Amino acid sequence: MxxxxxFSLLLxxxxxxxxxxxxxxxxxxxxxxxxxxxxxxxxANSGGGTGATIPGTTGSAGGAGxxxxxxxxxxxxxxxxxxxxxxxxxxxxxxGIVKLSEGKLAESGLTVVSYGGYLNGExxxxxxxxxxxxxxxxxxxxxxxxxxxARRQLPASAGGAAGAWQKFDFKDYRLSADDAHNTIxxxxxxxxxxxxxxxxxxxxxxxxxxSVTGLLTDPEGTAWAAASFSAVSSALVGSTTVTLVTYPRFxxxxxxxxxxxxxxxxxxxxxxxxLWEYDTTAxxxxxxxxxxxxTDASINAYLHGLAYTRGGARLHAAWxxxxxxxATTNHDLLYVYSDDHGRTWQNDAGEKVAxxxxxxxxxxxxxxxxxxxxxxxxxxxxxxxxVDASGRVHVLLxxxxxxxxxxxxxxxxxxxxxxxxxxxxxxxxWARHGLGLRAIENFRGKLAISSTENVYAILPDxxxxxxxxxxxxxxxxxxxxxxxxxFFSDPLIDAARLETSDELTVYYPERGSVNIxxxxxxxx
Numbered sequence: 001m002x003x004x005x006x007f008s009l010l011l012x013x014x015x016x017x018x019x020x021x022x023x024x025x026x027x028x029x030x031x032x033x034x035x036x037x038x039x040x041x042x043x044a045n046s047g048g049g050t051g052a053t054i055p056g057t058t059g060s061a062g063g064a065g066x067x068x069x070x071x072x073x074x075x076x077x078x079x080x081x082x083x084x085x086x087x088x089x090x091x092x093x094x095x096g097i098v099k100l101s102e103g104k105l106a107e108s109g110l111t112v113v114s115y116g117g118y119l120n121g122e123x124x125x126x127x128x129x130x131x132x133x134x135x136x137x138x139x140x141x142x143x144x145x146x147x148x149x150a151r152r153q154l155p156a157s158a159g160g161a162a163g164a165w166q167k168f169d170f171k172d173y174r175l176s177a178d179d180a181h182n183t184i185x186x187x188x189x190x191x192x193x194x195x196x197x198x199x200x201x202x203x204x205x206x207x208x209x210x211s212v213t214g215l216l217t218d219p220e221g222t223a224w225a226a227a228s229f230s231a232v233s234s235a236l237v238g239s240t241t242v243t244l245v246t247y248p249r250f251x252x253x254x255x256x257x258x259x260x261x262x263x264x265x266x267x268x269x270x271x272x273x274x275l276w277e278y279d280t281t282a283x284x285x286x287x288x289x290x291x292x293x294x295t296d297a298s299i300n301a302y303l304h305g306l307a308y309t310r311g312g313a314r315l316h317a318a319w320x321x322x323x324x325x326x327a328t329t330n331h332d333l334l335y336v337y338s339d340d341h342g343r344t345w346q347n348d349a350g351e352k353v354a355x356x357x358x359x360x361x362x363x364x365x366x367x368x369x370x371x372x373x374x375x376x377x378x379x380x381x382x383x384x385x386x387v388d389a390s391g392r393v394h395v396l397l398x399x400x401x402x403x404x405x406x407x408x409x410x411x412x413x414x415x416x417x418x419x420x421x422x423x424x425x426x427x428x429x430w431a432r433h434g435l436g437l438r439a440i441e442n443f444r445g446k447l448a449i450s451s452t453e454n455v456y457a458i459l460p461d462x463x464x465x466x467x468x469x470x471x472x473x474x475x476x477x478x479x480x481x482x483x484x485x486x487f488f489s490d491p492l493i494d495a496a497r498l499e500t501s502d503e504l505t506v507y508y509p510e511r512g513s514v515n516i517x518x519x520x521x522x523x524x
Contacts, residue, residue, distance in 0.1 A: 095454040095466025096524035097479045097504075105129075105150060105165055106516035109509055110141040114180035116442045120516055121489030121509045123444035124382040125183045126249040126306070129507045129518075131497040132188050132216050136162070137195065138507060139184040140516055145175040147184055147199055151224060158501065158522075170226050173207070176200050187250025188496070191257040191280025193217030197229075198248035203267050206234045206242035213283065236261070236276050236285040246271070247382070251306050253341055254313045257281065260342060262306050265290075269325040271300035275342045275356055288342060289357025292319070297363045299323050302330065304395055305385025310449065310499060314339055318385040318395050321363065323375070327442075328410045330379040333371040333395060333422060336361055348428055370430050371422060373399060376406040378413030380439070386447040386455075386495065392469075393424035394455055396447050398439040414439055419459060421447075423473050435465050435476045446493045450502045450523040458491045458506055462519075483519070487511055498523075 109120045120128075120140040129138040137151045146169040153163035175182060179202050187196035193216040197209045209229045215222045222228060234241045244265050251260040259278040264271040273292035278285050294300035301319040308315050315338040323329040336345045336353065345354040347367030354361045361368065373379050379399040386394050398419045400407065407413035417439040424430050435457060443460035450456070455473060457465045464480040467473040488511040497505060504521040 092468050092470035093452050093454070093524055095456065095468055095477060095479060097456065097464055097466065098522045099480065099482070100503075100520040100522055102517055102519045104515050105138055105507065105518040106140050106142070106148065107514060108142040108144075108148075109514050109516040110143055110145065110175070111509075111512070111514060112178045114178050117180050117489035118509050119175070119178075119180050119183060121492060121507070122180055122183045123384060123446065123490040123492075124247050124249070124303075125185050125492060126251070127186050127495065128184060128492045129494045129505060130186050130188055131494050131500075131505075132190065133219065135216075135219055136494060136497065136505065137186060137188075138518075139186055139197065139199075141175055141184065142169060143514060144169070144171075146170055147173065147197065149195075149197075151219070153219075154497075158503065166224050168225055170209075170229070172226075173200075173232050176204070177202065181246055185248050185250055187259050187261065187278075188216065188252050189256070189259040189278055189280050190216065190252065191255075192283055193222075194280070194283075195229075196250060196259065196261075196278070198245075198250070198261070198263075201245045201248060201263075203244050203246055206236070206245050208233045208236065237287050244271075247303070249303065249306055251308065251315070253277075254308055258341070260306075260315075261285075262303070264300060266295050266300060267325070269300055269322055269329070270295050270298045272360075273301055273303070277341070287357075290360055291342060291345065291354060291356040292317075293360035293362045294321075299363055301334070301361075302381035304381075304383050304397070307385060307387050307495075309387045309391050310389040312387075312389070312391065313341075314387075314391070315342055316385065316387050316393055317345075318393065320373070320379060320381055322381060326410070327381065328378075328408050328413070329375050330381050331375045331377070332369045332373050333397065334368045335370045335393065335424065336368065348424075348430075350428070370424070371432065373397075374406065376408045376413065378407060378410060378417040378439075380414070380417075380442060380444055383444045384446045386449055388449045388453045388455070390453060390469075391426040392453075394447050394449070394473075395422040396420075396445050396457055397422060398444065401434065411441075414441055419445065419457060421455070421457065421467065421473060421476065431472060431474075433467070433474050433476060435459075437463060437465060437476075437478065444490045446491055448493055448495070448498055448504050448523065450498070452524065454524065456504070456523060458493055458504075460490065461485065462487050462491060462506070462508060464521075485511070487517070 142148045148169045150165045150167040152165045181202035182200045184199040193214040195211040200207045212228050246264045248263040261276045272290045275288040292301045304318045318335045320330045347353045353365045377399045384396045419435040421433045440460040445459040448456040462483040465478050467476045487508040492507040494505040502523040506519040509516045
């Protein structure tokens with residue numbers, strides 16, 4: 001078969017060498033006494049298996065499960081050929097992915113298993129790995145139960161070699177619980193060059209740190225060390241302690257002068273979503289207030305994502321409701337958007353439905369549900385949402401296909417669940433397409449978008465599938481499953497890096513190991 005590659009991608013392949021160093025540079029902190037904060041993961045964790053074809057073969061990629069089944073070549077590293085015209089201002093090309101290299105970003109990652117996964121590698125970490133100003137930043141819990149921060153310099157041009165990871169840990173704080181909710185999220189505030197961390201939360205008092213100004217904008221002139229960060233704080237505004245915190249998410253506002261923080265305040269099945277905003281001129285947070293109400297109705301919203309249109313100023317939120325602490329009561333795909341950075345919210349039809357801090361999105365708010373998904377459908381909460389430059393909203397969900405009967409046993413339902421892509425066109429119409437690939441237990445995937453507006457699903461067990469805008473993303477093709485069996489928990493991605501290049505970094509813990517890998521791909 002003749003393979004046609006864009007010239008820029010040819011350069012990447014010819015010069016790639018080792019985009020990510022296979023050595024780990026400076027070792028992160030070694031364990032004190034014990035090599036693991038709890039039991040290490042062991043054994044296969046298939047949870048119903050996958051419908052993926054074996055790399056190097058051709059054919060269907062599993063059962064259709066409602067929507068269009070993925071089919072075609074599943075050869076690892078193959079770039080599909082045959083450009084077609086498409087929408088969104090970019091010429092449509094068939095999805096393609098090339099694995100360039102891989103390297104360890106951690107050699108002492110905590111291997112405690114909780115809720116079926118590791119504390120490093122959970123889909124609701126927004127973000128665990130993020131790029132800014134020519135550097136890539138990441139965080140993880142080490143076996144000493146300390147937060148480790150790491151950075152490396154990215155290559156100046158495609159195919160160059162990245163720098164070694166530089167690491168330090170915060171020895172003044174130790175993880176409070178063996179709980180997979182208690183992850184680490186990073187926030188970038190370009191306006192004053194600060195890096196923000198929120199960590200160790202499950203209905204907890206806030207744990208927050210902020211760097212000195214200029215850490216990100218003057219990386220060579222500012223010490224990469226724990227001393228460049230504040231002590232742990234439980235307050236954002238004044239001395240007011242923030243309590244009952246879970247799932248903190250940072251979102252950089254367009255222009256970089258402000259940073260949003262969203263978090264659930266409450267508990268599973270009864271919680272509210274709140275927003276705060278950091279101003280880089282004042283170097284201070286303000287409380288915008290509650291925007292999704294759940295406690296009054298004894299429900300809570302589980303966000304699949306909170307993100308701006310790529311290159312735009314519209315803020316989008318997608319979620320499912322949960323009616324009780326039991327995951328089997330997850331239901332529906334809900335959606336709102338904001339054109340004023342979270343102050344007011346519109347439903348899918350463009351009707352104003354809420355004002356943050358005053359009148360909230362609630363269960364009874366009209367026009368929220370954009371796709372009915374019943375309870376007892378194995379719907380996993382907090383999968384992923386991403387928005388392309390044309391304003392299309394892409395949501396990755398996994399749940400039972402239509403042909404499967406309701407199942408009130410969540411574990412049983414997940415064993416028969418599959419992945420689906422939901423897409424909202426800028427005009428407001430939604431469509432759903434099946435990927436034809438099975439879910440794996442309670443693990444969740446991510447969506448990556450290239451400059452051609454192809455969409456890639458980075459799925460558990462490191463299966464990567466792609467679809468194109470040329471047919472409205474109806475046809476999903478399995479592109480790479482060569483690393484199946486190596487990794488554990490949820491794959492995470494550097495979404496910020498994709499905004500400036502078609503280079504994808506996947507952060508993924510190795511199964512039964514302290515190693516966390518950074519895998520590098522070129523997307524078409």
